[in-house]
Amino acid sequence: MLRKKYFGNLFLLIFIITLLTTLTVPWKLQSEIDDSLRLLVGEQHYVNTKLPLFLHVEADKEGILNLNGQPVTPEGSHIDLSSSLSIEALTEGQVNLKLSLFDGLITLKKITVNAFSEKELLPGGHSIGIKLHKEGVIAVGFYPVEDNQGRIYSPAEDAGVETSDIIVAVGGEKIDSLERAARLINYYGKKGVVPLKIKRGNQIINKDIPSVLCKRENEYRIGLYIRDTAAGVGTLTFVDYERNMYGALGHVITDLESNQPLKIDNGAIVKAEIINVKAAQKGEPGEKSGIFREDHSIKGTIDKNTAFGIFGVIENLEDFESPYAKPIPLGLAYQIEEGPAEILTVIEGDKIESFTVFIERIVNQRQPADKGLIIKIVDDRLIDLTGGIVQGMSGSPIIQNGRLVGAVTHVFVNDPTRGYGVLAEWMVEEILTF
Numbered sequence: 001m002l003r004k005k006y007f008g009n010l011f012l013l014i015f016i017i018t019l020l021t022t023l024t025v026p027w028k029l030q031s032e033i034d035d036s037l038r039l040l041v042g043e044q045h046y047v048n049t050k051l052p053l054f055l056h057v058e059a060d061k062e063g064i065l066n067l068n069g070q071p072v073t074p075e076g077s078h079i080d081l082s083s084s085l086s087i088e089a090l091t092e093g094q095v096n097l098k099l100s101l102f103d104g105l106i107t108l109k110k111i112t113v114n115a116f117s118e119k120e121l122l123p124g125g126h127s128i129g130i131k132l133h134k135e136g137v138i139a140v141g142f143y144p145v146e147d148n149q150g151r152i153y154s155p156a157e158d159a160g161v162e163t164s165d166i167i168v169a170v171g172g173e174k175i176d177s178l179e180r181a182a183r184l185i186n187y188y189g190k191k192g193v194v195p196l197k198i199k200r201g202n203q204i205i206n207k208d209i210p211s212v213l214c215k216r217e218n219e220y221r222i223g224l225y226i227r228d229t230a231a232g233v234g235t236l237t238f239v240d241y242e243r244n245m246y247g248a249l250g251h252v253i254t255d256l257e258s259n260q261p262l263k264i265d266n267g268a269i270v271k272a273e274i275i276n277v278k279a280a281q282k283g284e285p286g287e288k289s290g291i292f293r294e295d296h297s298i299k300g301t302i303d304k305n306t307a308f309g310i311f312g313v314i315e316n317l318e319d320f321e322s323p324y325a326k327p328i329p330l331g332l333a334y335q336i337e338e339g340p341a342e343i344l345t346v347i348e349g350d351k352i353e354s355f356t357v358f359i360e361r362i363v364n365q366r367q368p369a370d371k372g373l374i375i376k377i378v379d380d381r382l383i384d385l386t387g388g389i390v391q392g393m394s395g396s397p398i399i400q401n402g403r404l405v406g407a408v409t410h411v412f413v414n415d416p417t418r419g420y421g422v423l424a425e426w427m428v429e430e431i432l433t434f
Contacts, residue, residue, distance in 0.1 A: 036367060037113045038332050038425065039089040045334055047085040055079045055108075058098040064115055065095055072097065089115035119428060120327035121404055122320070123397045124236030125344025125352040128248060129272040129292035130302070130310065132264055133229040136168035136175045136199065141225040145212040154223030155210045161224060162200065169197035176294075178228050189213075189220020201265075231262075233272050233290040235345055235395035236298065237309065237407045238424070240431055241327065244317055246300055247427040249309040249395040250407035251370060267302030269312070270294045273350050280387035280416035288346075288392030297321065303434070307370055308426045309395060309407070311434075323352045331403030332425050333372065336362050341375070341400035343408060345393050347385050355379040359400065360418070368429065373398065373406045373421035388416030398424075 039045055057079050059065065059072040066072070066088040067079050072095075079085070092115050099109045132138070139161055142154040167175055170184035172195070188194045189211030198205040211220040234249045248269065252261045272290035280286030297319040301312035314320060323344055338361065342354045361374040375398065377388045386393075389411035398406040398421050406421040 035109075035111055037087065037111060037334075039087065039113060039115050039334075040332060041089045041092060041115050041117050043089065045087045047087065053081055053101070055081050056100045056103050058100075060096045061093065064089065064091055064093045065097075065113060066090060076103070087113070089113070091115065092117055116332075119240075119330040121238040121240055121330055121424075121428070122322040122327050123324050123344055123399060123404055124238050124246070124248070124395070125323055125346065125397055126236040126298055127272040127274050127288070127290055127346040127350065127392070128234055128236050128269045128298060128395075129290065130231040130234050130249070130253070131229050131268045131270065131292075132231050132253075132262065132302075133166050133199075134266050134268040136166040136229060137178055137181045137226040138229055139163055139165040139167060139198075139224055140227045142223050143225060145214065145221045145223045147212045155212060156222045156224035159207050159209045161196070161198065161207060161209070164200075165205075166199040166229070167196055167226060168199050168204075171195050172197070178226060181226055185211075185222060186219045189222070194220075194222050229267075230292065233274070233288050233392040234310075235393060235397075235408075236269070237395045237397050237427060238404060239314055239317070239320055239322065240428075241317070243431060243434075244314055245311060245431045245434070246314050247309055247311050247407075247431060250409040250422045250427065251309060251394060252307050253305050253310065261307075262305060264302050264305045264310075267305075267310070267312075269298065269300045269302060269310070271298040271350065274346050274348055274392070277347060277386055277390065279385070280390050280411065282414055282416070285411060285413060286387050286390030286416065288390055290392070304430060306430055308368070308422055308430055311427075311430050323354070328399070329403050330424055330428055331400065331405035333362060333365065333423055335403060336373070336400060336405045336423075338362065339400070340378075341398055341405070343375075343393075343396045343398050345396040345408075347382070355382040357398065359398075359405075365423065368426045370409060370422050370426075371420040372423035372426070375408070375419060375421050377417045383417060389419040390416070 057072050058076040062073040068086050094114050097111050100107045142157040144152045146152045171188045175181045185194050194209045194211050196207045209222045214221045236248045239246045255262050271293040274288050274290045276289040278287045299315040302310050303312040341357050341359050356379040358376045358378050363372050396408040404424045406424050409420050409422050411419040
């Protein structure tokens with residue numbers, strides 16, 4: 001009887017330990033190991049597990065990772081969790097891991113590990129002018145005008161001009177500003193017809209628009225509202241010399257009316273000089289104002305407009321000057337720490353300056369997303385000049401421990417000394433998928 005009772009209690013104890021283990025281990029692994037990891041080749045990532053058991057790990061590929069110094073294979077390996085778990089990337093690639101107990105009997109977690117070679121980038125900080133189209137002005141609407149016969153209509157609309165058309169030339173002369181477009185429309189309007197060269201998608205269309213004299217202003221009109229293609233001033237984040245590409249802004253450019261991402265067919269970036277800064281205050285975002293310099297050292301295309309910024313080709317790489325003499329490594333999320341960092345940005349003219357910030361929080365992101373960092377401006381001089389983060393500062397590179405870790409994106413309206421940053425690794429991923 002006592003013998004049966006002894007074995008019964010022993011069995012119960014083993015059952016309870018097993019139950020507690022199967023309940024505790026998944027929670028521990030879930031809290032300590034992300035579903036998706038991104039590692040640099042040659043570096044080790046440590047996870048504080050410290051569980052008194054062996055973990056069975058299977059991989060869909062071998063040769064990419066070592067766990068605790070042991071290779072992981074499709075057949076599976078037994079990993080001791082009694083101390084910290086070390087994950088080392090041996091070569092580039094993606095591997096899916098299955099973590100289980102009792103040789104695969106109880107599956108605890110599945111994770112994906114992406115291993116990358118170290119990426120080096122030239123930091124930016126330059127102010128850039130962002131143009132939605134390389135040339136021309138945008139047709140944005142129509143208005144009625146009255147001709148000599150008392151007829152009220154829009155000549156441009158009647159002639160088949162459409163909103164979103166790009167007016168690239170008037171009378172064969174290229175358009176590069178609103179002022180030039182207005183001047184040429186009035187000049188050719190005196191002759192009775194305004195010849196427009198229009199880009200609509202991939203089509204080039206020529207239209208002759210009858211003109212009407214506006215008696216009140218004594219100028220000729222065609223009943224067309226136009227807007228400059230400039231989207232404003234932002235900041236260049238980095239240049240990838242290997243690919244001859246750049247990343248900037250750190251967030252998507254949206255349409256002001258619909259708040260939807262803009263489709264940019266042939267946009268461009270140019271150098272900008274900052275001529276004024278409106279300081280931010282609580283509840284009132286500040287702003288940099290600048291002028292575009294199209295004949296200077298920064299010229300590039302805009303080929304992608306994504307949640308992580310704008311990206312394209314630098315057209316005059318030989319003229320590009322970085323505030324850093326040499327490229328610096330990209331910092332992945334696990335390499336960032338709460339603490340001091342610097343941002344590079346322009347406050348006056350074209351001079352790039354370094355300012356101190358503090359990374360308050362690194363947001364745990366298992367997949368690409370914006371707002372990966374929360375930062376606070378702690379540089380007294382920058383606060384005195386701007387009040388904190390202002391419009392036009394978006395894209396300013398964030399550098400910590402010699403690595404490019406992110407870019408400034410959004411400001412907290414009620415506290416302009418604080419704001420969000422996007423992780424640089426998500427921006428770099430955009431240029432790797434061209």
